[in-house]
Amino acid sequence: NAGVTQTPKFHIxxxxxxxxxxxxxxxxxxxxxxxxxxxxxGLKLIYYSVxxxxxxxxxxxxxxxxxxxxxxxxxxxxxxxxxxxxSVYFCASSYPRAGQDGNTIYxxxxxxxxxx
Amino acid sequence: xxxxTQPNSMESNEEEPVHLPCNHSTIxxxxxxxxxxxxxxxxxxxxxxxxxxxxxxxxxxxxIAEDRKSSxxxxxxxxxxxxxxxxxxxxxxxxxxLTFGGGTRLMVKP
Numbered sequence: 001n002a003g004v005t006q007t008p009k010f011h012i013x014x015x016x017x018x019x020x021x022x023x024x025x026x027x028x029x030x031x032x033x034x035x036x037x038x039x040x041x042g043l044k045l046i047y048y049s050v051x052x053x054x055x056x057x058x059x060x061x062x063x064x065x066x067x068x069x070x071x072x073x074x075x076x077x078x079x080x081x082x083x084x085x086x087s088v089y090f091c092a093s094s095y096p097r098a099g100q101d102g103n104t105i106y107x108x109x110x111x112x113x114x115x116x
Numbered sequence: 117x118x119x120x121t122q123p124n125s126m127e128s129n130e131e132e133p134v135h136l137p138c139n140h141s142t143i144x145x146x147x148x149x150x151x152x153x154x155x156x157x158x159x160x161x162x163x164x165x166x167x168x169x170x171x172x173x174x175x176x177x178x179x180i181a182e183d184r185k186s187s188x189x190x191x192x193x194x195x196x197x198x199x200x201x202x203x204x205x206x207x208x209x210x211x212x213x214l215t216f217g218g219g220t221r222l223m224v225k226p
């Protein structure tokens with residue numbers, strides 16, 4: 001009963017480096033999301049996907065890229081990391097329709113990323 | 117997207133009921149009202165959701181105003197473990213853009 005799994009949990013990245021945050025879900029959900037959360041703030045949507053092969057920008061997509069080659073996986077890539085990308089990143093998934101499965105959005109445990 | 121407005125913080129005493137308000141005056145007829153909470157250093161977790169009628173589950177109750185422009189999450193007996201940030205969000209059948217506001221930070225005093 002894994003749910004949404006994110007890796008790594010913690011990572012320190014140097015300015016200008018690139019890395020990929022991995023996210024996988026085993027619930028066969030169509031919708032997947034990436035959020036970032038800065039200290040003391042709410043969640044901001046980076047990218048989302050409504051199904052394999054389809055991705056779209058959220059509120060704060062600059063500096064990030066995503067892909068969705070399978071239903072299960074939704075990796076988030078940071079290119080040319082900057083200190084402003086220091087944050088906690090949450091991946092989430094859900095069914096598409098509002099009433100299905102109680103419309104629950106399942107979140108991963110988060111990935112703490114520091115750019116120095 | 118319809119937005120929600122919540123107080124930044126609230127305090128409660130342990131074992132007492134807590135009423136967390138949310139305003140959503142621009143809600144559309146197809147928007148479901150959802151509540152999530154985020155415990156320290158964890159991802160958000162589902163609490164409850166509703167469309168028009170009041171809802172109860174093992175965690176909480178959701179009271180929805182008749183005009184649906186506001187709702188209240190009710191924790192019947194607050195415990196120390198209920199200290200968290202509570203988010204009220206709106207989701208429609210498209211469900212793709214999920215926008216979280218700042219939420220309400222609930223502090224529970226022993």
